[in-house]
Amino acid sequence: MALNLDAVGKKIGPVTKDYTWKDVVLYALGVGAGFSEPEYTYEKNLKVIPTFSIATIFDFLSHIGVNANVNLAGIVHGEQDLIFHNPIPVEGTLTTEGKITHMYDKGKGKGALVIGESETYHSSGKKLFTSTLSIFCRLDGGFGGQNAPAEVFAFPEKKPDFEIDAQPSPDQPLIYRLSGDLFPLHADPEFAKMAGFEKPIMHGLCTYGYACRALIQNLIPGEPEKLRRLKCRFSKPLYPGDPIKIQIWKTEDGKAVWKVTNTKTNADVITNGLCEYGDILKEEIRFDGRVAIVTGAGGGLGKVYALELAKRGAKVVVNDLGGSRDGAGAGKGPADKVVDEIKAAGGEAVANYDNVATPEGGENIVKTAMDAFGTVDILINNAGILRDKSFLKMDPENWQAVIDVHLTGAYNVTKPAFAVMREKGYGRIVMTTSAAGLYGNFGQTNYSSAKMGLLGLMNTLKIEGKKYNILVNTVAPIAASRLTEDILPKEFFEKLKPEFVSPMVLYLCSEKCKVDGYIYNAGMGFFNRAAVITGKGIVLGDGKSIPAVEAVADHLDQIGALKGGKEYFELNEQVGDMINAFSAPAATAESAAKKTGSVADVFAAMPGAFNKDAAKGVTVVFQYHISGPGGGDWFCDIKDGECIVSAGVHGKPTCTLKMADTDFLDMISGTLPSMQAYTSGKLKIDGDVMKSQLIGKLFKM
Numbered sequence: 057m058a059l060n061l062d063a064v065g066k067k068i069g070p071v072t073k074d075y076t077w078k079d080v081v082l083y084a085l086g087v088g089a090g091f092s093e094p095e096y097t098y099e100k101n102l103k104v105i106p107t108f109s110i111a112t113i114f115d116f117l118s119h120i121g122v123n124a125n126v127n128l129a130g131i132v133h134g135e136q137d138l139i140f141h142n143p144i145p146v147e148g149t150l151t152t153e154g155k156i157t158h159m160y161d162k163g164k165g166k167g168a169l170v171i172g173e174s175e176t177y178h179s180s181g182k183k184l185f186t187s188t189l190s191i192f193c194r195l196d197g198g199f200g201g202q203n204a205p206a207e208v209f210a211f212p213e214k215k216p217d218f219e220i221d222a223q224p225s226p227d228q229p230l231i232y233r234l235s236g237d238l239f240p241l242h243a244d245p246e247f248a249k250m251a252g253f254e255k256p257i258m259h260g261l262c263t264y265g266y267a268c269r270a271l272i273q274n275l276i277p278g279e280p281e282k283l284r285r286l287k288c289r290f291s292k293p294l295y296p297g298d299p300i301k302i303q304i305w306k307t308e309d310g311k312a313v314w315k316v317t318n319t320k321t322n323a324d325v326i327t328n329g330l331c332e333y334g335d336i337l338k339e340e341i342r343f344d345g346r347v348a349i350v351t352g353a354g355g356g357l358g359k360v361y362a363l364e365l366a367k368r369g370a371k372v373v374v375n376d377l378g379g380s381r382d383g384a385g386a387g388k389g390p391a392d393k394v395v396d397e398i399k400a401a402g403g404e405a406v407a408n409y410d411n412v413a414t415p416e417g418g419e420n421i422v423k424t425a426m427d428a429f430g431t432v433d434i435l436i437n438n439a440g441i442l443r444d445k446s447f448l449k450m451d452p453e454n455w456q457a458v459i460d461v462h463l464t465g466a467y468n469v470t471k472p473a474f475a476v477m478r479e480k481g482y483g484r485i486v487m488t489t490s491a492a493g494l495y496g497n498f499g500q501t502n503y504s505s506a507k508m509g510l511l512g513l514m515n516t517l518k519i520e521g522k523k524y525n526i527l528v529n530t531v532a533p534i535a536a537s538r539l540t541e542d543i544l545p546k547e548f549f550e551k552l553k554p555e556f557v558s559p560m561v562l563y564l565c566s567e568k569c570k571v572d573g574y575i576y577n578a579g580m581g582f583f584n585r586a587a588v589i590t591g592k593g594i595v596l597g598d599g600k601s602i603p604a605v606e607a608v609a610d611h612l613d614q615i616g617a618l619k620g621g622k623e624y625f626e627l628n629e630q631v632g633d634m635i636n637a638f639s640a641p642a643a644t645a646e647s648a649a650k651k652t653g654s655v656a657d658v659f660a661a662m663p664g665a666f667n668k669d670a671a672k673g674v675t676v677v678f679q680y681h682i683s684g685p686g687g688g689d690w691f692c693d694i695k696d697g698e699c700i701v702s703a704g705v706h707g708k709p710t711c712t713l714k715m716a717d718t719d720f721l722d723m724i725s726g727t728l729p730s731m732q733a734y735t736s737g738k739l740k741i742d743g744d745v746m747k748s749q750l751i752g753k754l755f756k757m
């Protein structure tokens with residue numbers, strides 16, 4: 057077993073994790089918070105202890121271990137550095153991506169260091185934190201690599217500014233592990249002994265959480281959102297129940313150093329601690345050097361987008377046909393006026409008077425940008441008209457005119473703009489839908505259809521644009537304009553200034569924007585997201601015989617339920633779920649067996665997969681207890697380069713592996729990495745755990 061040096065630099069993830077306020081509170085309890093800190097432990101006005109972040113990415117951390125192929129029996133957390141970009145919300149979904157950046161060799165018998173870096177985003181699109189960690193692998197040294205560069209660190213030669221005593225409970229790891237880190241070293245006395253400890257030890261990251269609370273309490277009381285960075289080295293194990301002292305020295309404005317000592321033994325358990333705190337520096341969102349096209353920018357919403365973009369540095373193509381509300385007529389006046397206004401304020405803009413509803417018009421709008429500014433980075437498809445009629449009065453001309461401007465118009469301009477964006481590997485496209493399309497509105501069948509068509513355009517374009525860093529999103533504005541003057545009540549007009557919509561649209565146009573394929577309602581300073589949610593659904597029948605119409609009627613409540621529903625990024629995900637619905641738990645063993653055979657087949661195939669060369673000098677008996685309907689007992693007796701696999705129970709196995717049949721088949725088929733199976737508790741190993749790691753070497757399944 058050796059470290060997999062090829063893993064360095066390869067992308068890991070994205071790994072996602074859903075969490076709710078209960079996870080936040082469970083973590084707080086795990087790191088010693090209680091009644092005295094209701095801000096962390098009670099859902100009313102709940103705040104998140106920033107180090108909660110690291111507990112949420114445990115799955116990602118175990119991927120680092122799996123990819124690096126570390127020897128599990130010898131790993132401990134070496135160092136941890138967390139940089140916080142935004143406060144952590146009390147619920148949501150986190151997405152983490154990263155890589156192993158280095159593997160350092162401390163020498164044979166001295167261990168190795170695996171360094172992993174990751175970035176985590178919240179489902180709101182905000183970047184929350186960057187983690188850099190090192191795993192100290194006591195048993196993996198001596199592979200001939202370079203040693204890690206030495207770090208210079210010194211504590212001030214003065215008394216600490218703060219000293220905080222704390223007393224983790226003797227059972228602390230049993231609570232902490234429920235936040236994700238189920239590694240048996242912190243719960244299983246036998247495993248702990250095997251790893252060289254007298255009993256299970258505290259998670260270093262649990263002690264880190266204690267330190268985080270103490271630092272916040274003393275440096276930024278009540279304001280965990282002001283923590284900017286927390287870095288440290290885990291220097292010695294700590295047994296649960298041992299008292300600790302956290303010492304903090306303020307070094308300069310917004311900076312402190314800290315350590316944690318075991319006051320029973322006087323040993324430093326965490327050292328080289330660094331803490332940075334203060335307000336998040338608001339970075340202004342700018343568009344310098346960016347070229348934006350705004351269609352229908354001669355008035356209403358489009359005019360405000362154009363002015364705001366220019367104010368923040370963008371060069372703007374102000375397109376407007378200059379027609380009336382129903383699309384009749386044309387004129388240069390509206391576009392010219394907006395361009396004059398931008399220029400008068402010191403910005404750069406050029407007018408275009410083309411009709412978005414024709415392909416030539418679309419081409420020409422993009423050509424205007426290319427001729428004037430050389431590129432296109434941003435496109436806001438905003439031009440629009442109205443021709444309202446109740447459905448039976450909706451003649452083909454009014455139907456078509458509205459579809460032509462809104463939907464075909466967006467196609468006409470987006471196509472040439474997308475070509476430029478794809479070439480340069482960057483683009484932000486915003487579509488404009490409407491509540492009339494999302495939810496329906498009397499007299500607007502043409503408009504509602506066109507506006508929903510734009511969502512279909514977005515949904516597929518976001519997939520085609522993703523690999524070129526072209527993000528496509530949609531706004532559903534509500535604002536006072538000539539389109540809404542006879543629809544919205546007069547008293548709301550002032551409150552409905554288009555300026556209230558533009559912050560959302562400008563964000564979606566910015567480099568900061570990370571969301572893709574999202575729909576946002578915006579108006580009067582109110583913002584929310586609309587989405588297509590798909591319910592969990594049910595299977596009627598066995599997938600072979602056609603279900604009866606009556607069965608649909610009988611189960612309509614379940615078919616229609618949205619509880620536990622989800623959003624899909626693309627069609628394949630939904631089809632995948634549909635297919636998976638037929639291999640729900642009872643059938644999982646069956647479907648996994650299709651890939652790998654039954655559990656019995658796997659054991660029958662084991663002698664054939666035996667690697668004689670790797671078995672030289674190895675004497676070992678692996679006992680398997682596989683639970684579930686496809687399970688049973690088997691053991692592999694390996695001696696003198698031979699392997700005998702038998703059904704039944706061996707009298708003196710070297711180690712015993714226990715697993716459910718479905719998990720076992722997943723592990724054999726490769727869909728469940730063995731380390732993940734182990735750390736998640738799906739695989740339990742009794743006896744000599746270290747010998748169990750020979751399995752991968754001895755059998756090539």
Ligand code: NAI
Nearest residue numbers: 352355356357377378379411412438439440490534535537
């Ligand atoms: P507006 O009428 O003030 O602005 C639309 C602009 O598009 C006009 O200046 C018009 O000359 C231009 N335009 C029309 N057809 C064109 C064409 N074929 N080629 C180029 N330019 C053309 O209306 P408003 O309210 O600013 O609407 C902007 C967008 O927001 C539209 O797509 C509209 O459907 C959408 N919207 C507006 C809502 C609101 O509350 N104002 C609600 C929901 C959606």
